[in-house]
Amino acid sequence: xxxxxxxxxxxxxxxxxxxxxxxxxxxxxxxxxxxxxxxxxxxxxxxxxxxxxxxxxxxxxxxxxxxxxxxxxxxxxxxxxxxxxxxxxxxxxxxxxxxxxxxxxxxxxxxxxxxxxxxxxxxxxxxxxxxxxxxxxxxxxxxxxxxxxxxxxxxxxxxxxxxxxxxxxxxxxxxxxxxxxxxxxxxxxxxxxxxxxxxxxxxxxxxxxxxxxxxxxxxxxxxxxxxxxxxxxxxxxxxxxxxxxxxxxxxxxxxxxxxxxxxxxxxxxxxxxxxxxxxxxxxxxxxxxxxxxxxxxxxxxxxxxxxxxxxxxxxxxxxxxxxxxxxxxxxxxxxxxxxxxxxxxxxxxxxxxxxxxxxxxxxxxxxxxxxxxxxxxxxxxxxxxxxxxxxxxxxxxxxxxxxxxxxxxxxxxxxxxxxxxxxxxxxxxxxxxxxxxxxxxxxxxxxxxxxxxxxxxxxxxxxxx
Amino acid sequence: xxxxxxxxxxxxxxxxxxxxxxxxxxxxxxxxxxxxxxxxxxxxxxxxxxxxxxxxxxxxxxxxxxxxxxxxxxxxxxxxxxxxxxxxxxxxxxxxxxxxxxxxxxxxxxxxxxxxxxxxxxxxxxxxxxxxxxxxxxxxxxxxxxxxxxxxxxxxxxxxxxxxxxxxxxxxxxxxxxxxxxxxxxxxxxxxxxxxxxxxxxxxxxxxxxxxxxxxxxxxxxxxxxxxxxxxxxxxxxxxxxxxxxxxxxxxxxxxxxxxxxxxxxxxxxxxxxxxxxxxxxxxxxxxxxxxxxxxxxxxxxxxxxxxxxxxxxxxxxxxxxxxxxxxxxxxxxxxxxxxxxxxxxxxxxxxxxxxxxxxxxxxxxxxxxxxxxxxxxxxxxxxxxxxxxxxxxxxxxxxxxxxxxxxxxxxxxxxxxxxxxxxxxxxxxxxxxxxxxxxxxxxxxxxxxxxxxxxxxxxxxxxx
Numbered sequence: 001x002x003x004x005x006x007x008x009x010x011x012x013x014x015x016x017x018x019x020x021x022x023x024x025x026x027x028x029x030x031x032x033x034x035x036x037x038x039x040x041x042x043x044x045x046x047x048x049x050x051x052x053x054x055x056x057x058x059x060x061x062x063x064x065x066x067x068x069x070x071x072x073x074x075x076x077x078x079x080x081x082x083x084x085x086x087x088x089x090x091x092x093x094x095x096x097x098x099x100x101x102x103x104x105x106x107x108x109x110x111x112x113x114x115x116x117x118x119x120x121x122x123x124x125x126x127x128x129x130x131x132x133x134x135x136x137x138x139x140x141x142x143x144x145x146x147x148x149x150x151x152x153x154x155x156x157x158x159x160x161x162x163x164x165x166x167x168x169x170x171x172x173x174x175x176x177x178x179x180x181x182x183x184x185x186x187x188x189x190x191x192x193x194x195x196x197x198x199x200x201x202x203x204x205x206x207x208x209x210x211x212x213x214x215x216x217x218x219x220x221x222x223x224x225x226x227x228x229x230x231x232x233x234x235x236x237x238x239x240x241x242x243x244x245x246x247x248x249x250x251x252x253x254x255x256x257x258x259x260x261x262x263x264x265x266x267x268x269x270x271x272x273x274x275x276x277x278x279x280x281x282x283x284x285x286x287x288x289x290x291x292x293x294x295x296x297x298x299x300x301x302x303x304x305x306x307x308x309x310x311x312x313x314x315x316x317x318x319x320x321x322x323x324x325x326x327x328x329x330x331x332x333x334x335x336x337x338x339x340x341x342x343x344x345x346x347x348x349x350x351x352x353x354x355x356x357x358x359x360x361x362x363x364x365x366x367x368x369x370x371x372x373x374x375x376x377x378x379x380x381x382x383x384x385x386x387x388x389x390x391x392x393x394x395x396x397x398x399x400x401x402x403x404x405x406x407x408x409x410x411x412x413x414x415x416x417x418x419x420x421x422x423x424x425x426x427x428x429x430x431x432x433x434x435x436x437x438x439x440x441x442x443x444x445x446x447x448x449x450x451x452x453x454x455x456x457x458x459x460x461x462x463x464x465x
Numbered sequence: 466x467x468x469x470x471x472x473x474x475x476x477x478x479x480x481x482x483x484x485x486x487x488x489x490x491x492x493x494x495x496x497x498x499x500x501x502x503x504x505x506x507x508x509x510x511x512x513x514x515x516x517x518x519x520x521x522x523x524x525x526x527x528x529x530x531x532x533x534x535x536x537x538x539x540x541x542x543x544x545x546x547x548x549x550x551x552x553x554x555x556x557x558x559x560x561x562x563x564x565x566x567x568x569x570x571x572x573x574x575x576x577x578x579x580x581x582x583x584x585x586x587x588x589x590x591x592x593x594x595x596x597x598x599x600x601x602x603x604x605x606x607x608x609x610x611x612x613x614x615x616x617x618x619x620x621x622x623x624x625x626x627x628x629x630x631x632x633x634x635x636x637x638x639x640x641x642x643x644x645x646x647x648x649x650x651x652x653x654x655x656x657x658x659x660x661x662x663x664x665x666x667x668x669x670x671x672x673x674x675x676x677x678x679x680x681x682x683x684x685x686x687x688x689x690x691x692x693x694x695x696x697x698x699x700x701x702x703x704x705x706x707x708x709x710x711x712x713x714x715x716x717x718x719x720x721x722x723x724x725x726x727x728x729x730x731x732x733x734x735x736x737x738x739x740x741x742x743x744x745x746x747x748x749x750x751x752x753x754x755x756x757x758x759x760x761x762x763x764x765x766x767x768x769x770x771x772x773x774x775x776x777x778x779x780x781x782x783x784x785x786x787x788x789x790x791x792x793x794x795x796x797x798x799x800x801x802x803x804x805x806x807x808x809x810x811x812x813x814x815x816x817x818x819x820x821x822x823x824x825x826x827x828x829x830x831x832x833x834x835x836x837x838x839x840x841x842x843x844x845x846x847x848x849x850x851x852x853x854x855x856x857x858x859x860x861x862x863x864x865x866x867x868x869x870x871x872x873x874x875x876x877x878x879x880x881x882x883x884x885x886x887x888x889x890x891x892x893x894x895x896x897x898x899x900x901x902x903x904x905x906x907x908x909x910x911x912x913x914x915x916x917x918x919x920x921x922x923x924x925x926x927x928x929x930x
Contacts, residue, residue, distance in 0.1 A: 030623045157899070158495045160848050195899060340879065346502065357878050358824070383625050386851040413822050413878060415899045434622070434660060434880045 015100070018379075021452075025379050026443040028304050032441035037303055039433040041069060041296040042355070046286035046428035053283040054089030054323040055254045062279050063257050066295065066320050070261035073303050078262070080257040083333040085323040087254050088114055090283055091247030094220060094250035096189070098127070098242040100233035101115055107226040109189070110201040110284060111218070111246040112173060113326045116209075118218045122245035123148070123187045129234050133179050134169055145184035148242050150234075151176045152191045152227055155418070162414040163353070164205040166193055166421075170204070177219035178209045188219035189244065191227035193418060198424040199223045203282050205326045219245055258330045259320040261302055265451075267313040273450055274317050275301045275346040275443060276443025278324035278331075278396055285426035289417065293355025293436055295320050297410070300406075300440035301447055312451050314346065321396040324352070328395055347450045349443055354420075355436040356412035360387025361446065364407040372456050373406065376449050383441055387411050406455070483844075486917075490844050490910040493769050497906035502768055504898040505532060505614055506909055507820070511751035511893035518578075518748040519551030520719045527744050528722050531760065531785050534712070535726035538768050542729070545722040548798040550715040550788040553579055555748055559685060561654070561709030563592070565698035572691040575654070575666040575749060576683070576711040577638060578791045579673075583683045587710035588613070588652045591642050594699050598636055598644050610649035613707050615699075616641045617656045617692055622884070627879040628818070631658055631886075635669070642684035643674045653684035654709065656692035658883060664688045665888040670791045685709055699773040723795045724785040730916075732778040737803070738915055739782050739813040740766045740908060742785040743789035743796075743861055750891035754882065758820025758901055760785050764903035766912055777916050779811070786861040788845065789817070793860055800864035812915045814873040815859025816909055819885075820901040821877035825852025831874040837921050838871065841914050852876050871920070875908055 031037070045052075052058040063080065070078045073089035077339035083273060111117075125148040130136045132153045136144065154166035170193055177188040201221045208216045222230070233240055260281060265271060277294020282289020298318045302429035305316060321330035338345060349361070360380070363370055370390055377388045393407035401407055412435070420426040471550055497503070498881075510527060517523040528545065535543045561574035576582075588614040595601045597618045601609065616637035620630035635658055642653040657667035666686045673681045687695070724744060730736060742759020748753020762784045770781060786795035803810060814826070825845070828835055835855055842853045858872035866872055877900070885891040 029625070033622045157498045160494070160903075335504075357880050358845075384852065387849065415822050415903070417899050419897065432881050432884065438625075438880070 021379055021449065024308065024310055029307055029383055029441040030445040031304055031307055032300060032437040032444070033434065034146040036300060036437045036440060038300040038436050038440050041299060042288060042292050043125045043428060043432060044435065045292045045295065048290045050286045051283040052279060052281045052287055054085040054256060054280045054326060055251070056283065059256060059322065063259055065301065066279065070259065070299060070318065073261070073306055075261045075263055075302060075306065077262040079260055081253055081260055081337065082257055083322055084253045085256045085329050086327050087251040088326060089249050089251065090094050090115065091249060094244065094246040096220065096222065096242070096244030098230055098233060098240055100237055100240050105229060105233065108199050108201050108223040109220050109244055110203050111220050111248040112190070112206040113203055113282065114206050114250065115177065115219045115246065115248055117247045117249060118187070118214050118245050120160050122243050123218055124241055124243040125186050126239055127242045129231055129275045133175060136179055136351060137182070141183040144180065147185050148187040148189060148232060149176065149180040150186045150189050152231055154191060155193060155195050156311030157195055162195060162418050163265040165195060166418060169193060173204050173221065174206050177206055177217055178211055181208065181211055181215040181217045187217050187218055187244070189242065190219065190221050192221045192224050193421065194224055196419055197224050197228065199225050199426060202422045203284055204422045220246060231232050245393060248369070258322050258334055261318045263302060263305060263312050263316045265312050267315040269315050270344055271314040271347065271454065272317055272345045273314055273447055274345060274397065276319040276321055276396055277351050277445055280323050280325050282325055282422045284422065284424045286335055286343060286428060287426055287430050288428045289354040289420050289426050290422065291324065291352045293431060293439070294351035297351045297436065297440040297443055301444045304440065304444040305406050306446065310448055310452070314451050314454065316447060316451060324396050331396035332399045338400060345400055345405050346455050347406045347408065348397035348400050349410065349446060350396045350397045351410040351439060351443060352396070353410065353414065354412050355419040355431045355439060356416060357435045358385060358410055358439040358442040359414050360385050360411050361408045362389050362393065362411055364391065364393045364401065369406050369455060380442070380445065383438070383442065404455070408446065410439055412439055472811060485853060486844055486914065489773065489775055489913055492773055493909040493913065494906040496769055496772055497765060497902040497909070498899065501902045501905060503761040503765040503901050503905050505895060506755060506764060507757050508893060509796055509903065510757045510760065511753045515751045516748040517744060517746045517752055519550040519721060519745045519791060521748065524721060524745050524787065528724055531724045531744065533763065535724065535764060536784065538726070538771055540726045540728055540767060540771065542727045544725055544829060546719055546725055546802065547722055547799060548787055548794050549718045550721045550794050551792050552719050553791060554714050554715060554716065556582065556712030559709065559711040561685065561687065561707070563695055563698060563707040565702055565705050565877065570698065571693060573655070573664050573666050573688040574709055575668045576685050576713045577671040578668055579671050579715065580642065580684045580711065580713055581681050582712045582714060583652070583710050587708050588683055589706055589708040590651050590711060591704055592699060592707045594696055598640060601644055601648065606648040609645065612650050613652040613654060614645040614650045615695060617696055619656060620658060620660050622660055627660060627883050630660060631883060634658060638669050638686065639671050639825050641674055642671055642682055644674065644675050646680040646682045650682055652682050652709070654707065655684065655686050657686045657689050659689055660770045661884055661929065662689050664690050664691065664719065665890060668749055669887045682699050682733055685711060721787045723787050723799055728767060728770055728777050728781045728785045730777050731777055731780040734780050735809055736779040736919065737782055737808050737810045738779055738912055739784050739810060739862065739865070740912055741784040741786055741861055742816050744785040745788050745790055747790055747887045748889065749889045751893060752891055753893045753896050754819040754885050756789065756817045756890050757889065758896060758904070759816035760878045760900065762905040762908055766909040769905070769909040770912065775913060779916050779919065781912060789861050795862045796861035803865065810865055810870050811920050812871045812873065813862040813865050814875065814903060814911060815862045816875040817859045818879065819877050819882040820896045820904060821881060822900045823875055823877050823904040823907040825850050825876050826873045827854050827856030828898060829856065829858045829859065829866065834871050836918060840891065845907070845910065848903065848907065869920070875904055875912065877904055
């Protein structure tokens with residue numbers, strides 16, 4: 001009888017416990033959907049500031065704007081963390097065309113981020129189409145020398161998660177020019193990284209590795225419609241000529257900032273939970289999905305925590321990282337300083353997959369930690385959040401990784417993401433207010449749970465003072 | 466040892482079984498995503514045909530087009546099922562404004578489907594704002610008489626499933642004019658059924674019930690931005706005047722058709738599985754989400770079944786219903802004839818919630834049947850299909866409901882649906898190809914399973930002949 005009574009008591013306490021959590025989670029969703037700030041912030045970031053490539057005026061204005069908005073939230077601390085970032089500038093609008101059947105076919109083209117310029121009069125050459133880096137290597141220097149290499153492997157449509165399709169192709173964009181340069185090619189054009197057939201060129205980062213300057217060749221993306229047209233034209237006329245012109249330039253590094261805000265923990269101020277997105281974006285659109293959405297959702301998490309009745313036990317930081325797109329300097333800097341200051345981070349969560357309807361999270365953590373997280377899954381079911389899987393997190397928080405902490409990435413629906421990614425149409429109108437707000441509430445709910453329960457089987461640090 | 470051996474055998478057979486099903490489901494997704502026809506069909510329906518209100522030329526062209534496309538699929542039968550449908554015509558573009566502060570504020574306005582016209586010179590009157598039908602009734606005839614009633618209860622933003630928010634408001638649109646007419650009002654304007662603040666008026670069906678003609682008053686929807694502006698103006702100036710003009714008209718019923726295609730079952734030809742959407746749409750946009758998406762997804766299900774190696778045991782029908790929007794005559798007709806012909810329907814599945822990323826299904830069935838369906842849930846997990854719940858299905862298949870059958874509705878992500886619903890922006894560009902294709906594959910997979918396993922504990926009919 002006594003044991004039964006104790007068990008009943010225990011069951012009741014668990015129930016109360018879980019009702020509290022359910023109510024807290026519900027209040028996050030209710031607040032975000034009814035009085036949320038994320039959409040208004042994104043409106044400003046997208047429509048008043050626009051593209052925010054590292055080192056640009058837009059990036060600096062975004063730093064000022066988000067810092068001042070965080071200051072309005074009544075957090076315990078808001079500050080800027082200086083970081084040196086690369087500065088690459090696109091220059092004039094790129095142009096390109098190929099000649100087929102004696103007709104000039106204009107292409108929608110854009111330089112890849114980090115590329116060198118073409119000669120002022122443009123670059124012209126014969127084209128070799130390859131389906132990837134391996135096929136390029138198999139051709140060898142003899143065939144590649146003096147040619148423009150056209151990487152045309154499309155993203156695989158049958159994969160359900162579009163990030164997997166992207167992962168299976170993006171090496172062409174990132175390393176194509178480096179590999180082609182090694183073999184003596186004079187330039188590279190890459191099929192844009194999207195699953196659609198459309199007219200938009202998609203930019204993105206690329207590298208020359210440690211190639212000497214004379215082997216660094218211009219590289220650009222062309223729209224998928226143009227890629228299809230070029231491929232077809234090449235089948236009829238293998239010796240056709242392609243020309244493109246771009247005037248992009250790499251400048252010396254400049255100083256920029258991560259923007260950080262903190263709610264200091266009441267019980268374990270030296271245990272940190274980080275929520276973040278990246279403040280920089282590519283320059284062609286407004287970076288509304290990538291990653292304006294993640295920025296404003298992360299800010300909203302702190303607003304929701306502050307608004308809720310739950311006083312954080314641990315220190316909760318929003319970090320708006322600079323330079324994810326072409327350097328990751330912000331993410332590295334934050335991790336360096338965290339290590340220097342011996343800050344114990346127990347969890348970091350990034351939103352950098354677009355502002356679409358959230359489906360859940362992927363977690364980079366131990367099996368034991370994952371088991372703890374899975375225990376919270378049912379709390380999210382009323383909000384149609386169902387995806388709790390082990391997997392990657394986010395580029396900016398990657399450098400923080402160490403044993404005894406959980407990295408997580410918000411996983412929104414990915415079907416439309418590459419329609420907009422790194423293009424001129426990544427703009428405010430492509431973001432739905434509710435989808436954005438649901439994402440923020442989903443993040444805030446996870447943060448609430450991590451703050452309340454910490455990591456099981458880990459010793460929490462005592463309060464300072 | 467003998468029992469253990471038998472158990473091992475059983476386990477192996479279950480495993481093989483389930484591997485077969487997993488492979489069949491995978492092939493549905495692969496085909497839909499790599500060689501699907503749904504998007505091209507929708508392109509034609511939306512861009513070459515456009516709006517398809519019952520009785521319109523667009524509706525008749527859609528009947529011809531979908532019949533001819535189904536005929537190309539090599540089904541066993543394709544036919545038209547005649548049905549008389551109402552014919553309501555919008556007439557000239559509606560106009561409306563209110564006077565506030567001596568300024569004329571133009572409104573984006575549209576007649577509700579089924580409304581009577583205003584007098585040719587328009588209808589002008591003072592406005593009473595109410596938050597719903599109950600508030601209207603509480604005011605009573607004295608206060609309502611001679612006034613234009615403005616229904617302004619917004620959709621509730623904190624509900625996660627937007628169809629629930631819609632359900633909590635749509636009585637204002639459907640029955641507002643009937644109730645206001647009973648109390649002597651002269652007209653009705655309704656806040657559009659959307660969660661966004663935007664400039665688009667959303668049409669939709671309304672009823673006068675059995676009101677005599679002299680009590681039938683014009684009713685129209687105004688955009689949410691205009692609703693907010695009108696409400697604010699009324700707070701400052703309760704006696705302001707509102708005017709609107711519409712020339713819509715109800716004609717006599719005309720003949721139209723449900724379009725039906727069938728793959729006849731090899732084992733149980735008299736057991737039927739129906740997949741459908743509705744071919745009619747409202748007239749202001751192209752009806753791409755509502756319900757062009759459901760139409761082409763349903764057609765795709767039969768294409769995928771035909772393409773797969775699985776020869777259907779049961780008869781599988783696609784039914785493209787006419788007149789869901791303002792009468793449901795097609796759905797009723799199909800059910801009537803099915804009853805007359807003593808056809809045994811075991812399952813009907815409708816897609817009428819937009820062409821967005823599918824999340825799962827809701828099922829209208831017994832607990833026992835639901836248990837069977839839940840047993841298939843894991844097969845869908847790789848495709849991020851997680852929503853298997855009891856609930857409503859679809860308006861067109863509702864009349865088929867009887868014991869011993871399962872009704873189901875595809876449940877796509879609902880966050881954006883009411884951004885487009887019944888507006889001029891429900892157009893092809895609002896539909897994402899992959900999301901549409903994923904929906905079709907999700908439907909085809911469920912149909913495959915129902916065909917293969919039938920309903921447990923139900924006696925299947927013998928083969929005819």
